[in-house]
Amino acid sequence: xxxxxxxxxxxxxxxxxxxxxxxxxxxxxxxxxxxxxxxxxxxxxxxxxxxxxxxxxxxxxxxxxxxxxxxxxxxxxxxxxxxxxxxxxxxxxxxxxxxxxxxxxxxxxxxxxxxxxxxxxxxxxxxxxxxxxxxxxxxxxxxxxxxxxxxxxxxxxxxxxxxxxxxxxxxxxxxxxxxxxxxxxxxxxxxxxxxxxxxxxxxxxx
Amino acid sequence: xxxxxxxxxxxxxxxxxxxxxxxxxxxxxxxxxxxxxxxxxxxxxxxxxxxxxxxxxxxxxxxxxxxxxxxxxxxxxxxxxxxxxxxxxxxxxxxxxxxxxxxxxxxxxxxxxxxxxxxxxxxxxxxxxxxxxxxxxxxxxxxxxxxxxxxxxxxxxxxxxxxxxxxxxxxxxxxxxxxxxxxxxxxxxxxxxxxxxxxxxxxxxx
Numbered sequence: 001x002x003x004x005x006x007x008x009x010x011x012x013x014x015x016x017x018x019x020x021x022x023x024x025x026x027x028x029x030x031x032x033x034x035x036x037x038x039x040x041x042x043x044x045x046x047x048x049x050x051x052x053x054x055x056x057x058x059x060x061x062x063x064x065x066x067x068x069x070x071x072x073x074x075x076x077x078x079x080x081x082x083x084x085x086x087x088x089x090x091x092x093x094x095x096x097x098x099x100x101x102x103x104x105x106x107x108x109x110x111x112x113x114x115x116x117x118x119x120x121x122x123x124x125x126x127x128x129x130x131x132x133x134x135x136x137x138x139x140x141x142x143x144x145x146x147x148x149x150x151x152x153x154x155x156x157x158x159x160x161x162x163x164x165x166x167x168x169x170x171x172x173x174x175x176x177x178x179x180x181x182x183x184x185x186x187x188x189x190x191x192x193x194x195x196x197x198x199x200x201x202x203x204x205x206x
Numbered sequence: 207x208x209x210x211x212x213x214x215x216x217x218x219x220x221x222x223x224x225x226x227x228x229x230x231x232x233x234x235x236x237x238x239x240x241x242x243x244x245x246x247x248x249x250x251x252x253x254x255x256x257x258x259x260x261x262x263x264x265x266x267x268x269x270x271x272x273x274x275x276x277x278x279x280x281x282x283x284x285x286x287x288x289x290x291x292x293x294x295x296x297x298x299x300x301x302x303x304x305x306x307x308x309x310x311x312x313x314x315x316x317x318x319x320x321x322x323x324x325x326x327x328x329x330x331x332x333x334x335x336x337x338x339x340x341x342x343x344x345x346x347x348x349x350x351x352x353x354x355x356x357x358x359x360x361x362x363x364x365x366x367x368x369x370x371x372x373x374x375x376x377x378x379x380x381x382x383x384x385x386x387x388x389x390x391x392x393x394x395x396x397x398x399x400x401x402x403x404x405x406x407x408x409x410x411x412x
Binding site: 075092105120127 | 254255263265266268269270271272273274276277280281290293294296297298300301304305307308311312313316322323324325326328329332333335336340347351
C-alpha cells in the first residue's frame with residue numbers, strides 16, 4: 001500500500017494522478033498549509049524537508065517528484081508509464097521532468113516563496129513582478145521545442161504528462177495566457193478527459 | 207561516441223566524472239562563459255536552453271544533469287553506477303540527485319544569477335547575502351539525513367557521488383566551512399582519491 005501526503009494546489013498533484021493511472025492501491029492524506037502543518041513535528045518525522053509530496057511505501061518514504069513518478073511507473077509496469085528498456089528515451093523523459101522541477105517550478109516558487117532566497121520585502125516584490133515573464137519564457141520553450149504532441153513524448157502517454165498538467169494549472173495565476181500556447185492548451189484539455197485525472201482532482205477537491 | 211559540452215566550475219563536472227567512471231569513449235568541448243559562448247547561435251542549436259552540460263549521443267542531445275547521469279549509467283552497465291533493478295533504491299538515488307538539482311544548485315545559483323528571478327540590483331545583493339545561510343542549511347540536511355557514508359548510498363558508489371562532489375566544491379566560495387560537515391568532508395577526500403575524478407579534473411584544468 002502506498003500513501004501520498006499532499007496539499008491542494010501543489011506539485012503533489014503530479015504524483016496523485018500518476019498513482020491513479022498506475023492501478024496502485026493508495027491512500028492520501030491532506031496537509032493544511034494554512035496552519036503550517038508541513039512543518040509540524042509529526043510531518044517533519046516523515047519528511048524532514050517540510051515539503052509535499054511525500055510517498056510512504058513498504059520500504060520507506062520517498063520525496064522529490066521526479067523520483068516518485070519513476071518509482072510509481074517502475075512499480076506498476078503494466079500501466080506502461082515510462083520506457084525503462086530504452087535508455088535514450090528514458091533519459092529524454094527524465095530530462096523533461098528535471099526541467100519542470102528545477103527551472104519551471106522554481107520560477108513559479110519565486111511568487112510566494114521569495115523568503116527561501118532573500119530577506120527584504122522589496123526583493124519579494126521584485127521577484128513577484130518577474131513571474132509572468134519567466135513563466136512565459138519557460139512555456140514558450142516547452143511549446144516550441146519540448147512538447148511533441150499529443151503527449152509530451154509523442155504518441156505515448158508517460159509520467160511527463162501529469163507533471164506538465166500540474167504546472168500548466170499554475171499559468172493563469174502566474175499571469176500567462178494559455179491561449180498563446182496552442183499545444184500546451186490542447187495537452188491540458190486532453191488531460192482533463194482522462195479518468196485518472198478526474199479521479200485525482202475529485203479526491204483533492206472533494 | 208559521446209561528446210560533453212562543459213564549462214569549468216559548473217555542474218558539468220558531475221557528468222564529466224561519470225563519463226570517466228563509466229568506461230565510455232568520450233570527448234569534451236569547453237565553452238567560454240566570459241564571452242557568453244553558451245548563448246551563441248552555434249551552441250543554442252545544440253542546447254536551446256543556453257546552459258551546460260549538454261551530452262551529444264548517437265541518438266541526439268541530452269540536457270539536465272540528473273537525466274544525463276542515469277543515461278551514462280544505463281548505457282555502461284558494467285560500471286555499476288546505478289541500481290536499475292531495485293525500484294526503491296533507484297528512487298532514493300534519484301531523490302538525492304533531484305534535491306541537489308532543484309534545491310542545492312538553485313540556492314547556489316542565487317549568488318551570481320539573481321537576474322533569472324529578479325530585476326533590481328538591490329534584490330541581487332539581498333540574494334547574495336543569503337547564500338551562506340541557505341547552502342549551510344542544505345548541507346546540514348545532507349550531513350544529518352542523506353549522506354549514508356562512505357558513499358551517498360552507503361557501501362556502493364553511484365552517480366550520486368560525483369554530483370555531490372561537484373556541489374561540495376562550491377561550499378568554500380559560498381561561505382560554508384566544510385570542516386563543520388565531517389561526513390561531507392570525508393566524502394570529498396575519498397572522491398579526490400578516485401582515478402576518474404583525477405582524470406576529469408585534469409581534463410578541465412589542463
